Amino acid sequence: MASEDVVQDHPHRRIVQIGDTIRRPVQPWAETVHALLRHLEEAGFPYTPRVLGFDEVGREVLGYMEGESGPAGWAKVVDDRGLTAFAQLLQDYHDATADFSPPDGAVWAVTADEGRAADEVVCHGDFGPWNVVWQGHQPVGLIDFDFARPAARLDDVAYALEYVAPFRDDAECLRWLSYPTPPDRRRRMELFCDAYGLSSASGMVDAVIARQQQTTELVRHLASQGHEPQATWVAKGLLRELDGRVAWSRSHRHLLAETPCSPDGQRRY
Incomplete structure (x- = not known):
């Protein structure tokens, strides 16, 4: 077998690249996610990895997507081109999942309500710049569907906006997130x-804060079930950091006040 190049090294979550494949530990929701990825491939959505089954040691095998991802993604959304392409990718992804029917006995990392409301899609659940594969300012891939689940589009939109507005102080934006000046x-x-196709950002700040709180509870729940890396994150104090992010968002609403996004006055979703 070809040599393994470590993509992510954690005692309970070692992800490696072997040739043109990615090998990941199998999670309880792997089969459900595989069904989603196959649906996306059949629907002509070109941005997700191919499902290649499981290897001889029980890892899931996915096709490798060439480009930059992980920490490199932060710099890609600073520029308007990258930011708009990022939003359009999310809209295209949501559209492609709208007619997905989960398999019988579907398992999601996050508990999904029984049935699907008319406005629900399958949200990615972790739609941040680090989970996009980039070539220049263009997204060419979307990866890591561990937190996918049926939910309203707003769930992913609010999650993404926390990271690309971003809901972070100026010092962090300049020091860690590649902004040359404080962001508007x-x-x-x-x-x-x-x-993305929304005509108004009305209520979006509150939606982001609610999504931040939901993230905190999700991390707490997964850690309590022994899932990694959440258990290690909680042991190292992540919950305090997440609570601090909510506090920052509430106290800096003046930086994020909503105004209409589009002059046509029509809400598309």
Whole structure:
């Protein structure tokens, strides 16, 4: 077998590249996610890895997608081109999942309500710049569907906006997130909304704060079930950090006040 190049090294979550494949530990929801990825491939959505089954040591095997991902993704959404392409990718992904029927006995990392409401899609659940594969300012792939589940589109939109507005202080934006100057968060929210197809960002700040709180509870729940890396994150104090993010968002609403995204006045979703 070809040599293994480590993509992510954690005692309970070692992800490696072997040739043109990615090998990942199998999670309880793997079969459900595989069904989703196969649906996306059949629907002509070109941005997800191919499902190649399981290897001889029980890892799931996915096709490798060439490009930059992980920490490199932060710099890609600073530029307006990358930010709008990121939002359009999310809209295209949601559209492609709208007619997906989960298999009988589907298992999701996050508990999904019984049945599907008319406005639900299959949300990615972790739609951040790090889970997009980039070539230049263009997304060419979407990876890591561990937190996918049926939910309203707004769930993914709010999650993404936390990271690309971003709901972070200026010091973090300049030091860690590749911004050359403090970001105009209000403008970036409007640009993202418009690129996604929303005509208004009304209520979006509250939606992001609610999604931040949901993330905290999800991390707490997965850690309590022994899932990694959440258990290690909680042991190292992540819940305090997540609570701090919510507090920052509430106290800095003046940086994120909503204004209409599009002049046509029509809400598309």
